[in-house]
Amino acid sequence: MAPQDRLDRIVGQIARSMVAEVCSVYALRADGVLELYATVGLNPKAVHQSQLRLGQGLVGTIAAGSRPLNLSEAQKHPAFEYLPETGEELYNSFLGVPILRAGRTLGVLVVQNEAHRVYGEDEAEALETVAMVIGEMIATGDLTGLSSTGIELDLAKPVSHHGKPLSDGIGLGHVVLHEPRVVVTELFNEDTDAELARLGKALSSLRLTIDDMLARGDMALEGEHRDVLETYRMFAHDKGWVQRMEEAIRNGLTAEAGVEKVQSDMRARLASVTDPYLRERMNDFDDLANRLMRQLVSGDAAQRGKTLPDDAIIVARNMGAAELLDYPRDQLRGIVLEEGAPTSHVVIVARAMGIPVAGGAKGMVAMSDSGDAIIVDGLDGHVHLRPQPDVEAAYAEKVRFRARRQAEYRELRDRVAVSADGQRVTLLMNAGLLVDLPQLDQSGAEGIGLFRTELQFMIAATFPRAEAQERLYRSVLEAAGDRPVTFRTLDIGGDKVLPYFRNAPDEENPALGWRAVRLALDRPGLLRTQVRALLKAASGRQLRLMLPMITELAEIDQARRIIMREVKHLSRFGHGLPLALRLGAMLEVPSLLFDLDRLMASVDFVSIGSNDLFQFMHAADRGNALIGGRFDTLSPPFLRALRATAQAAERHGTPLTLCGEMAGRPIEALALVALGITSLSMSPAAIGPVKAAILKADIGALRSLITARLETGATDHDIHAAIREFVDTNAIPV
Structure with missing residues (x-):
């Protein structure tokens, strides 16, 4: 039997068994159009001629949402759209179900009656079951060639x-x-x-x-x-x-x-x-x-x-x-x-x-x-x-070039990052999962400048128990050996919502809302549990704790009191404690730029979170594709803010690191070092390229170039272009 005849017979059988005056099948074409493939009750001339876009009309609404519609007065539904060629204006009741295969919508199956009625659950269940059969016909190609439009998916072009x-x-x-x-x-x-x-x-x-x-x-x-x-x-x-x-x-x-x-x-x-x-x-x-x-x-x-x-x-x-x-x-x-x-x-x-x-x-x-x-x-x-x-040839060459470069980077793995004019730079890696840790040795990182503790929470089905947290943190410290590890306390909220965390608010601007240290201070039990696990895991070692999203110094004082309470608790019960506890803060909220001296004096170290600091300074959502490339991280305002931070850290002798995407891009990394930020934390894969660039660069000359541009009022993209020219002129690999 021909596919069209088989489909016509199916809709006829459905109409008879459900005592429906109309039964229709719409198939979703490759171009996103729902085409009427078969009908009983509507105008037969409309078959392969009547079409709806996804979201258009009742049928388009069902296909777009993959949810059924059961209506006693279809024409009063806000999504109803009259198609004159079908002659469906006579019919009031409407039951439509998506034709699904493995969760993918392939079309819509509809029955209609002139009388006002709501179809029962048994009828809806039966129609969904039949839709499964039709879904198999569509998916296996039984309906190929029925469309008069001849539109097929092109499976040959690149x-x-x-x-x-x-x-x-x-x-x-x-x-x-x-x-x-x-x-x-x-x-x-x-x-x-x-x-x-x-x-x-x-x-x-x-x-x-x-x-x-x-x-x-x-x-x-x-x-x-x-x-x-x-x-x-x-x-x-x-x-x-x-x-x-x-x-x-x-x-x-x-x-x-x-x-x-x-x-x-x-x-x-x-x-x-x-x-x-x-x-x-x-x-x-x-x-x-x-x-x-x-x-x-x-x-x-x-x-x-x-x-x-x-x-x-x-x-x-x-x-x-x-x-x-x-x-x-x-x-x-x-x-x-x-x-x-x-x-x-x-x-x-x-x-x-x-x-x-x-x-x-x-x-x-x-x-x-x-x-x-x-x-x-x-x-x-x-x-x-x-x-x-x-x-294909270009990518094959890229793979070969990558293999050669990786071999070069491996040769640099054990070399200290010292610029051509003697500037020492510390290159650290970002991590958050145990699978990242083997790259400590492979990349030649001098430690972990940012360990994102929230990733353990994000992949779990429930809050990780204190014992599980302690095991993770101990494993990280053991893998690092004598290299430093900076643990960032839980940074959830914003775009990192944990569904099992009850009472999480629905915020219009989550990046500016109840997240990171704000959430931790309002729910101190979370912070206490994590801090206790970190303290126990770091017994006999140094523990570096970093607080995210600090907006004012009072938040540091409040967090310090919670941390010291846990230190006293563990000491009272005879637990081992870290040999040294260093408390730091992330500078990612612009308000701290106007309180730099007090910030540097109040903590043991500071890390610049360049991703958030940049987006907050420019009021630009870094996840928004429309403006993602609009602003330059090497713009004069941002560079001046970074230089002021480096100068404040130097005045107070406070260790300063930058952890963010710009640290892992060689041109921007060179600019950061020239500004006085000589500790960078990045993805493991970026360490080799950044180190190769630093080894070849004269940082003093680059510093003079950037300083001159900042003091002469350079435009936003002048500095980036000047650094690029410096790199090309001096044959620095980037």
């Missing part, structure tokens, strides 16, 4: 996408589409008890495979990737998830179809959620559902790797961390994600395995085909699909 760099490195290889989902061919069960038993057996096997994964010998025994995998064990025992699947089976679906229905429902409901924690939880559940379906179909949760190319680059909307471990590491060259964030579980595990990752590559799954040539640049987030020969 595509370049600028995403987000998530894990360092460059990978050249061929696409492996991450399609863990099993195609469900049997939707309706004949024996409910037997299907429930199959589900129970598959769940037991799934839990065993997760236990085996945790016991693998090729992953480090400690680290955040272990915590990530532990969450899978917890989710696999989630009673709510299991109950929803069992309910779907009792409603007549097979075990596989029940798993898929619950999975699609959850993904559709969370499709519009922007909270990164909740989206990460959805990815975890997606992973488990996919693994569970493979258990049901084949009894094996890990079927990958048998036909994997030797240069595989995984392309996925998103994926669970455990799914990544199903692929053989020696064949992976990179990962491309349509979603993903630096704290995504899969990214954390990828970094632990040394795999380049680029995220934010929207639409890449739809545009890719297995076996396509692809390049993933984890350094700047670029993804090149089916690249032109010249692009």
Whole structure:
């Protein structure tokens, strides 16, 4: 039977079984248009002619939100849009459901009646089940060629996408589409008890495979990737998830179809959620559902790797961390994600395995085909699909050049960073996860200038217990040996919201709101627990504590009282204490620029948080793409603020470090050293390039150049251009 005939027969059967006067199927085309593919009750001439955009009309609203609509008076709904060619003005009641496949909306299925009525829950459930069948037809290509428009997705032309760099490195290889989902061919069960038993057996096997994964010998025994995998064990025992699947089976679906229905429902409901924690939880559940379906179909949760190319680059909307471990590491060259964030579980595990990752590559799954040539640049987030020969050749050379440069940087690893004219510079690294620590030795960093303690909280399902915090901090100190480590106290709030933290306010300007030290002082129990864990972990060593987002000196005094209370508590009960406790503050709020002398006198050290300080000084959200490149970090106002800070630190003998993105960019790092900031903390990968530039530079000459420009009223971009010319003239590698 031809696809069109099959679809026409399906809508006719639905209309008869639901006593509906209209039944219609709209398919979502590659260009984002919903096209009427089949109908009973509407004007048949409208098929393949009637079209709606995503979000347009009731059908477009359903597709955009992936949520059903059940209306007794459809024409009174604010989203209703009349299409004269369809003749649907006669019909009042309306039930529409999204056609979903693995959580992705492929179209909309609609029934309508002239009478005013609200369709029952059983009818809505039945329509959703039928929509699953139609979703399979669309996804497997059964409807290909029905559209009179002839619009198809072009899978041959080169595509370049600028995403987000998530894990360092460059990978050249061929696409492996991450399609863990099993195609469900049997939707309706004949024996409910037997299907429930199959589900129970598959769940037991799934839990065993997760236990085996945790016991693998090729992953480090400690680290955040272990915590990530532990969450899978917890989710696999989630009673709510299991109950929803069992309910779907009792409603007549097979075990596989029940798993898929619950999975699609959850993904559709969370499709519009922007909270990164909740989206990460959805990815975890997606992973488990996919693994569970493979258990049901084949009894094996890990079927990958048998036909994997030797240069595989995984392309996925998103994926669970455990799914990544199903692929053989020696064949992976990179990962491309349509979603993903630096704290995504899969990214954390990828970094632990040394795999380049680029995220934010929207639409890449739809545009890719297995076996396509692809390049993933984890350094700047670029993804090149089916690249032109010249692009491929350029990246191959880039990989070779990177290998040569990395070899040069490795040779510099043990050299002290001293400029050509004798200026000593301390190069430290930023960290926040245990997987970062091996790079202390690899990069040649002289210590950790910023350890972001909040990352442990962001990847956890609940507040990390004091014992877990203490273990992490002790591991960091042991890895550092005799090198200094500066721990920043918990910096949550703003864009780092913990969903399990109750009573977090909904703020219009979270970056300027209840965050960092402000939150810690208002919830001293959090700070006390963390400080106690840090003090115990640093027993017999020096402990450097840094307070973030300080706005006024009273906040330092208040935090110091809390810290000293914990020191006394541990001393009273005989616990070991640090040999020395150094308390510092981050300078990232401009108000402190007008109180620099008192600031330098009140703390043991100061760190400039250049990212926040710059955005607050320029009133420019650094995450806003519209203004991200509008202001120059080497502008005269910002450089004068940095110079004044360095001069104040020198007057008081207070150690000063800058930790922020500009420290890791060679040109800006040279400018910072010339201003008198001779301790820089950056990403580990940036240490080699920055050190190479410093070794070749005459800092005194550069200082004279910058000072002259600042004192003669240079325009905003003059200084940057002058430093670039200085670098080029003196053949300084940047």
